[in-house]
Amino acid sequence: MKYLKLFILIIICSAVLGTISVISLYFYIKPELPSVAILKDVRLQTPMKIYSQDGLLISQYGVKRRIPLELNNIPDGLKQAILATEDSRFYEHPGIDPIGVMRAFVNLVVTGEKGQGASTITMQLARNFFLSPDKAWMRKIKEAFISWHIEQVLTKDEILTLYLNKIELGHRAFGVGAAAQVYFGKDIGDLSLAQLATIAGLFKAPSTLNPISNPQRSLERRRVVLARMLDEGYINRQEFEQAASEDIQAKKHGAEIELDAPYLADMIYAEMVTRYGKEEAETGGYQVYATVTSKLQRLAQQATIRNLHDYDERHGFRGPLQQLWQLDENGETEAWNESQMREFLAEQPSFKPLLPAIVTRVEEQQIQVFTQQGQYLDINWDGLAWARPYVSDTRQGDEPKVAADIVTEGALVWVRFNDETDFWQLSQFPDASAAFIALNPADGAVQAIVGGYSFYQSQFNRATQAKRQVGSNIKPFVYSAALEHGFTLGSIMNDAPINQWDRKSGVVWRPKNSPEVYDGPIRMRLALGRSKNVVSVRLLRGVGIDNIIQHLARFGFNPDDIPRDESLALGSSSLTPMELATGFAVIANGGYAVTPYIIERIDNEFGETLWHADPAIAPPLNGEAQELMAQESTEGLTEDANATQHYAPSVISKENAFLTREMMTTAITGGGNWSKKTYWQGTGWRANNMMDRDDLAGKTGTTNDSKDTWFSGIGGNLVATAWVGFDDMSRSLGRTSRNQYLINKNPQKFNWMGNAMVGPEDGARVAQPAWIRFMREALDGVPESYPPVPEGIVTVRIDRTTGKLTQRTDHTARFEYFMKGTEPTQYVDDEEFIDPFEQDTPAQETEDIF
Template identity: 60%
Template sequence: MKYIKSLFILLLVGATLGAAAVVGIYFYIKPDLPSVTVLKDVRWQTPMRIFTQDGKLISQYGVKRRIPVKLEDVPQDLINAILATEDSRFYQHKGIDPIGLGRAAFNLMLTGEKQQGASTLTMQLARGFFLSREKTYIRKIKEIFIAWHIEQVLSKDEILELYLNKVELGHRAFGVGAAAQVYYGKPLNELSLAQLATIAGLPQAPSVLNPISRPDRAKERRRIVLLRMLDEKFITRQQFDQAVAAPVTSSRHGAEIELDAPYLADMIYNQMVEIYGKEEAETGGYQVYATVPSDLQVEAQNAVVRNLHDYDERHGYRGPMDYLWNKPATEQDEAEGNDPGESDDFFTSEPENEPAPRINREDWDQQSILEALAEVPRINPLLPAAVMAVAEQSVTVLDADGIERELEWQGLDWARPYITDSRQGPEPETAGDILTEGAVIYVRLQEGSWRLAQLPEVSGALVALDPQNGALRAVVGGYSFYQSQFNRATQAKRQVGSNIKPFVYSAALENGYTLASIINDAPINQWNAATGVAWRPENSPAEYDGPIRMRVALGKSKNVVSVRLLRGVGLRQTANHIAKFGFNPEDIPLDETLSLGSGSHTPLEVARGITVIANGGYLVNPYFIERVMDDQGVLMWEADPVWACNPCEESQPVSSEPDVEAQLAAEFGLQVAFKEEEEAREKRAAPQVISAQNAFLVADMMRTGVRSNGDWNKKTYWLGTGWRARNILERTDIGGKTGTTNDSRDTWFSGFHKDLVATAWVGFDDMNRQLGRATRNQNLINRNPEKFNWIGNALVGTEDGAKAAGPAWIRFMQSALNGKPESPIPVPDDIVRVRIDRSSGKLTRRTDHTTLFEYFLQGTEPQAYVLENEVQDFTERKVETKPEPEEIF
């Protein structure tokens, strides 16, 4: 009894000292312990996700991949796998597992090494949120105390949910939701038991146990997880056998991008970073919804890409990128006596002391061809391919996906040799005139068939806006964002050419001119004493009609008439009026070249100016973010644009207690909404910068510019420069204006429907390079003589706004307006319509082909009647036969 008593006292003293030590350690490290109450309101470092207006994911930004999930949405098999492997007594202990700690301590005494951490899920959570992964005694002690605190604050289910969303699982995936997407490209509820077990095995060492980097080790770790599940009776022996035998199926998956619209995504990303800062924007879990519908964005991208290929094909084929074999000798090779197989190209050159380059067909098997093609950049929609066989009028290629394809003659016959931007070689007669075996080329799919392709050197852009509120509806900044991140739709200031004329004509209407005003379309020869040079602005083409009505002058885009109107109104007054359309006054040149479009503006700025004409005179502000949600899907902000209305009778919901962030509201154009109760908010009216009557008259003139006018048989027939638009779209409720600068360095087409404005631009990034001209390709005419191709390869002559930029606008609007009923711009009050003489613009009592009806602002209509001897009967003019379509082109 004496010894038992002594032992009891010793144990009691030891326990007391141990407890005192624990208390002492606790108070010693207490100042360093974080508050775990923050876990009650955790904000995950979740990537920013950007969506189209209709909810299609277009991009995701952020280093960490995380898809937060609720515990009830996690498959039970995954929960069981985690618990069985990491903490089987999770629901029994209070954050610290004495059995596990004892086992770890015993192992430490036996081996002297820290091999077992004995960490519960709660302790792992404590380490993940508040501590590092270093193996030290003080970190373990802190981990224990923090875990104990967590258990006092949170329920077991809350702890488990936090753990499942916090745990690092490799390849930048944090949380089980992100791991399912990264490794399998699926949501959790679609994964098999084997796949769930693989994810459950990752927390131990995610970098070396993941199925992408080390599938062998991942498979062995999966077997251990399944054994633990079997031991804990979470699965049956049959389930175990099936899951263990399953192959390791995993590959790296990116975000589930539903629509690739990188120029749009980049605009939104940069705006969010400007407001929130890079780290907050990329980790705040923001879900940003653009104003752009996915269907319009797709059509815009397709229209620009197709249009640039059409231009590129008109100007000839620059030849294969390289040759795997059968490399032809160049003139330099022949002069120097070089072997054409000796090349410094990336396919055929070899380092010193390496085998000789492969230059013969037998040196290339399919695998080596595919390896060579893998080095060629893929730029959607271009697919690298090698020419395997050349027939009379077709070729067989092996593409980079390992698929053999046949290119028929209709996909080859465009490929005349490129000489310069203005010269092309003869039309090919056979496929051998274009390609030889071994050539490395690009191919692309167009309208269901594969064709020879090349990467266009020319650039283009398209931007579309809702004229009623400025919402961006589509934006394309170039052929490929992955080739060039420069957004030509919003960043490229280029000379606008005749796209400026609608604004010049608006200034004229504001200063006493009418649509029937007669201006002399005759050459101008103005001597400049200061420079000693005469300024001779010319029409393009250099044709002059003499006295001409203002409507016709805009429709035909008469340069000298625009200059005369500028002079009639005054330079300063015209410049001030143009600035009303949203153009930066500093970008408006203060000389007479202003009237011909010497000023440089972005496509977005031009489109904004056109919205004023389309919406009745209101200056709206372009914006591209409709709303911002937090990571839980709660609406934080929504756009509050100004509208083309005054007064604006409709209302929209808005929060009564907004959590306002001044910078976001001011710079981002967003406003908080739907935080608490909803109340009505009136639409904000945009400033009216020109009258509704002025806007209507300009819009009606622009309608003339996209159609054929008059009667051919009565010899009053004439074409607007954008006449193809009306012919193809077959609508009367559209208007537009072409634009071409000197030497065709910039080409434009801007136009509108009451509900949609779009501007297309085509040019080279090198501003000194001209778009040139294309000669007639007889192959294309021979293939389809009954329907001469209006919009692509068959266009000939000097490139201009109608030929180079117009097709992109037409294709886009054709899709955007498909199915929409005709909806012409309403005629405003104080607009009257009277019959006038076609040639003089005066009132007339005649009702024949020499007359027409014209719109006027009430009080500005002509007062005098045309005299009989002033009437011009156009049927008396001698006119050649009506031009056929190919002659027009």
């Protein structure tokens, strides 16, 4: 009894001393302990994701991949696997597991090494947030105290949720949601038990136990996890055996990009960095929704790429990239084997839709190639015959007769699948560059944007960064200025050569039409539709350079980019495709200056909207909209003195916008009667041939020597601008000679705008086909949308030749629109009247050039 009392006393004293020691130690290190209250509002570093308007992932930015998940969105199987292997008594202990501590102590006594850390999930969370992973006594003590604090602040479910989302699991995957994507390319809810056990096995040592770096060790660890689940009663023996033997198909997966639009993604990334700073943008978990839809963006990219290939292929084949082997003097070869080809091609870049390939066999009119994907493809004559030799931008060689005229065995070439003709063909990376931009004219929302053939080859965004001369694309804005200064669609202009001595340069300036056809007196509507250069110059003279520049500034064009000489009437100004499309949006929406934008909204990682675009909009072109505008302007600023008006400013009258669009319409439809010799074609006639719509309006543009080609136009609810040219501004787009194979082989519909076209390259032949391809699909099923005639517009019947009033109702007359008060007041005299049917001069088509 004496010894028992002594033993009990020793235990009590030890307990008291231990408690005092623990309390003393706690207060000693308390100043060094972090506040765990921040865990209540912890914000995990999550990458920024960019989506299309319809929710397809475009890109992801940020080094750490993390997909934050609520606990109820994490499968029970994974939670059970984690608890079984990491902390089976998690819901029972207060953050420190006494049994685990004793087990670690016994292991230390027996082995003399700190092999087991006795860490609970709470302690691991404390280490991950606040401490280093070093195995030191003081770190373990701090870890225990912090864990106890955490248990006072957070619930068990909150701790487990943070733990599953915070921990690093290898290959830059943070949290179980990201791990599911990185290792299996799936959402966490779609994983099998075996895959869930594999992820649970990563928690012990992600760098050495992951199924990509160490598949065998990962397999062994998976079996351990499943065995612990079996011991804890979470699974039965059959489930254990099935999951332990399953082939989990693990490999590294990148972000699941559903819409590859890198130029758009790069623009949005830059805007987010401007808003939030680089670190915050990349780690704040922002989910950014673009204004583009996946359908329109894909259409724009496909149209731009196809159009560049059409241009490039009609100019000829520039030869293989390399000759890897060739015939020797005896006609024999030492061809590479398949292993050599695989190894070589694996190191070659690819630019969708182009694939690098090696020619392995050449027959009479067919070749066989071995592709980067390890496939042998046969390319028949349909995919080869286009490849006549490229000589220069203006010359092509003879058409090939056999495949050996084009390539030989051992040649490294590009191939691509032609969606329009449904076969594989020989190809090449286009030398020319392109850009495309489509806007909603009502509010400026970008509907599609393409900055070049491939972002991965060149990050220069030509849609927003390339200032190029616009050629005749400037003319609608010049004509709009003329309407402001008394000219009308029926005004008669003198389409005759101009010769002007320039005292400064000492030379004569002679602007020319292209082709050099001059029609004498011509109505202003026809002059724009047929892009008469000299008429544009005469209008500039009539309005005045200063007035023209002031008017162009209304469309958002920087006056500093506009030359103060008469060449501006022909498009010597340099603008970006985005600036040009924005200007045409003013014409399309009835005269309102909208601002382009690319972000519709920004959400946080939980889907809560943080910011939503609130653009100034152009009201619908009807009386109700005007009344609404007037009502809003008279209501005043009631709640917020700094509130902004949501309607875009009116920069030209709706009458001016209507008449300018009318002239652009006839640039596509033409007019008159062929049998009566009043018929004429506008420079954009191909759009009329390809699209059965009456609401199209557009304008071609070509600069000197065809260095820049454009087409801008309006259709339905869209405004779009296409540009094609060389990045090397000294190069001309040239001309092409007839390729009989292309003419015979291509479907007739593509002959109007595809690689079968011949002659000098210009806006109608080079840029317009991309616009047509895009608009034809984008507007499929979209109702025609033509603006109503404004109240300030009147319609009268005029004589086609003189623009004066007429009482005739035959082919010599037409109804024309005028601003009220500017309509003609005189009737055509018999002496002035001319019947084109009795004339010998046929109607002519005019292409435009500056």
